[in-house]
Amino acid sequence: MKQTIQTTCPYCGVGCGITAQVDAAKHQVEIKGDASHPANFGKLCSKGSALGDTVSLQGRLLQPLIHGQPTDWTSALDLVAERFQHIIKTHGADAVAIYGSGQLLTEDYYVANKLMKGFIGSANIDTNSRLCMSSSVSGHKRAFGSDTVPNCYEDFEHAELIILIGSNAAWCHPVSFQRIRAAKALNPALKVVVIDPRKTASCDIADLHLPIASGGDAILFNGLLQYLHQQNCVNKAYIAAHTEGFEVALTATADFSVEQVAKRCRLEKTAVEQFYTWFAGIEKTMSLYSQGINQSSSGTDKVNAIINCHLATGRIGKLGCGPFSLTGQPNAMGGREVGGLANQLAAHMDFLKPEDIARVARFWNSPAIAQKPGLAAVELFDAIYDGKVKAVWIMGTNPVVSLPNADKVKQALQRCEFVVVSDCIANTDTTALAQVLLPAQGWSEKDGTVTNSERCISRQRALFKPAGDAQPDWWIITQVARRMGFAHAFAYQSSVDIFSEHAALSGFENNGLRDFDISAFATISAHAYEQLQPTQWPVNQNHPEGTKRLFADGQFFTASGKAQFIAITPRLPVNSLDADYPLVLNTGRLRDQWHTMTRTALATKLNQHRPEPFVEIHPQDAERYGLLPGCLASITSKWGSMLARVQITETQQAGNLFVPMHWTEQYASRGRMGALVNPVFDPLSKQPESKHTPVRIEVYQPAWTGFILSREAISVNDVDYWVKINHEQGFGYELAGGTLLEDALTWTKQHLSPEQADDKHWQSYVDAGKGVFRLARIDNLQLHSLIFISTQNPLPERNWLISLLAQPTLSASERQALLLGLPPVGTPDVGAIICACFNVGAKTIGTAIKERGLKTYQEVGQCLKAGTNCGSCVPEIKALL
């Protein structure tokens, strides 16, 4: 019996609707895009499409643990409440903290924030959204007086110029990117400009790519403001009626001629001119920006430099024009709405306004509301390291991986008196350091609301019963709050109780003072909440059906009601390059992974696109540092180091490196990029500068390299370099060792067969003279595991071998060719997977192109389906063409 349930994707901030066909008995779900959801209209990306592969109980945290020992909820909750109370009593409220996540639902977030700020009385609650969106928040508030995204996705279809700034939307917000691609196909006049130091997959649809010098964005937009002024393209009437500070802001751009900008941003002057000309001439302009802007020590300034240009042209909150921040997480916006950041209060109210503090205290009937902002992420973990914060409760995030200077974060948690982690996953780099582990419900179990980039509130609904003893985060927090003596204020029985209170707070004494107002939901019934359809806030008496755009009327939430120009003096990244650290390290997302891979890595097809941590480097730099394609490199900053596989590409600028942000110690021995990232941040937004860390790179020359494929997970912690890859029917391990294995045979048998399968099970191939050692374990005609080790030769491709792991038996010819690693003569080799949605390999595509004379990616799609779902592999298909 299958049940159809509408829910929302748990990955990026696009917030796609999902139609789930749930087979509860089999614990299976078929995932499709929700055709009625305004974020995606039925589309899904590779990650969202693979959600069905992530709902198994594999790796789940199923019961509370205290010091690694299973316990019951009562004992665990009692302990958390008691220790928090004790530390607060002894050291004060600021000695405890909560570190939350954009993965939390709005209801979870609301309760956590209320407990911390309203009842414990400290604002030491911050979230991983700090790493993601806080510069946008600060920029919005400076310009608009509120943290408001003025526009909506529909504007992509109305725009005639779309500028992607510091955003590889093709990979990071694929459905929005495909929406732009489709809009461009319908309206060839639509121009797309990509501003990014890297030539990313998003450049595939770009009419103009500006490969800007890292950190140069504010220079470029200062120059644009100056250009608009000089060309007499500013909207003087709008500036006069609806803004303040234009003259000061303009004066700050006086030196930013096109020549100066081109020089300082290391761009072609004609390219800068082209961009400026288009911006000046095209009214319907959308500026979409993301982490390339936000993750900077001057991120807030960069946001305002962009917004300045929109204010100067009056292009804000109108059909097809406005600045648009692409948020990273499914509920980063929801977190901002409840006040989940340490410098926010609640419901878009602020510590800077005493009347806000009083109002929230009144609403909550709060005995001890926090009076000042708390510690933001980097500062918070520094305070933990220094012993100032003695207890921390981490919810649904993995700071040991994702925060800058992550090795210090790890040490901080090791030193910390009391670490509680709520998570749905048992083994993460962060759960490893917890004294108390609390099993939270995961996506597909939890139930509540999220808000996407365009202010659209959607329901995440439960598809299955909770795994094991897992509970909703709001329930866990509520239980602790009750034990700490706040039962009266945390009497919630369900998520709708919380949502309606949150809605009531947003409308409390609002009267149009605050942008965030969903007071229409203050009295929402359980039934209506269950049936809630995607709705864009504000949702109130005046806008009962929600609001697509704000600010079209030129009214803002500043004291004067006018938008503020901000005079920008561009600042370079804090840490500059020197002889020891001569390269810029940039970090970011991949197409097929999400954050620290705890869930996406479970969907085996998502691991095929980029199976290993890698570093992208320009050919010139590769030559300078003696790096060959596919070799391993050690990358070192003043803060830490990592190992990564070298990919040489001209999409990277000389002098710049790029590494993916996803790998953890669960999947790689030395792949955590967070260890390298400099712990510097924007003074206003406190957002770390994750896109710019001075590093050096060197060849890592192992004594041997190899790989293992195994039907069972094994431990290879004794190998210097290892990367674990989940496959359909087993696990892959890429290996490299600094010293030769003394006895490869014994080592292998110990690792692949700890139960000591007898000699009959093994197939071996050894060419000691060439440093070739290969061993396979075959149980009852089925491949159980294999290892390939080499000291000189390149290793064969893995795809065919991986496919054998999924087979119930090996044919005679497959068995014969197994340790050669190449398919038996006559068996096709699909090559590296290009299309993750339909599992189509490069060689398959190449053959089809050649044999059937395919000319376009659309023809490839018709022929092989590749690229026809999420479309994010289209640039790679084009490259093959």
Place this chain on the structure above:
Amino acid sequence: MKQRLVVIGNGMAGMRTIEELLLSAPDQYDITVFGAEPYGNYNRIMLSAVLCGEKSIEDIVINSRQWYRDNHIQLHAGAEKAVVQIDRGRQKVIAQDGTFAGYDRLLIATGSRAVVPDIPGNDLQGVISFRDILDVNKMLDYCKSHKKAVVLGGGLLGLEAANGLAYRGMDVTVIHNNPVLLNRQLDQYAAKLLQAELVQRGIHFKMPAKTQALLGDSNGHITAVRFDDGSELACDLFVMAIGVRPNMALAQTAGLYCERGIVVNDTLQTYDPCVYAVGECIQHRSQTFGLVAPLFEQAKVCANHLSEHGMAEYITLPTATKLKVTGINLFSVGDFQGDASTENIVFTDASLGIYKKLVLKANRLIGSVLYGDTVDGSWYQELLEKKVDITNIRDVLIFGKAYVTAG
């Protein structure tokens, strides 16, 4: 008038030479052949198959008496036709019954005989070798009436005998003086696989072991084997298969220069320019022979000279071996043990009973042992003989020729 060619020995080497000669110079000689066995010419290496019942005597005949007639060859076959003297002065040979033939060219192909261990009891009844049809017939008789067989020698011949006798229902024990079975053809690993397979077929092994004496009953028939460790093993049939020695007495008596065999040069000529010799009776460049492949090569070279083309030179190439036991595939060639200057490539698949070893030196294949999967044996032999530089195919070498051409 044609020249006269006399051949002593109606075995495989001699007759192959004649076959080659008939191809290259069919009318050059009047040919006379003396053979000590009362048959035409048969394939001695197939005697194992006869013992196993896989082939009959008729199946293994190469040339029947009719063939001799058709080719105008005078055949003197039978024990009484065994040549007893070569009169080099008069250029004639004389058989036991006085039959004689004069020659212009003489070809000696007297083959070899089994080595008989120098131990007490080696003349008892039931103590035989495994050389000819007579031996096979004896063994087949014993299989009907007796139970316990002991084979001395874990070489190719001994194992084939043991397999045949076991197949015929005898309780067989193989005695080998080396801890490694087939130690001249296999390395230790392959030998272990082979031994395991043969044990599964019911054959027992006592090795390494040294035979001290054969014990007999009052009728002079063997009853038991005694070993130097004092143990004894009951025995009704004792088959000696510890190697062969060239049959060179006749040549020696005729004053031809012999060492361990009849010494020949690269044209298979003895020290007497009129006299040639081929096969297991010869010694060429210090080497004697026991396998069929070099014999055929010698036959070709010898025929080339007898027909006075005078071109060919015999070079001993590494010889591949094969055990003629159904269901057991093994192959070895060249220097498969290797040394400090060589490199090994080894492949095993234990449950399939596959073992392959290639020995390389200076990027060339110099030896190979294959057990269980011998499909590529001839390819390896070719690479070895042609001294092909395998640098570019080394990575696929052990997986077989198919992967090279697939390139």
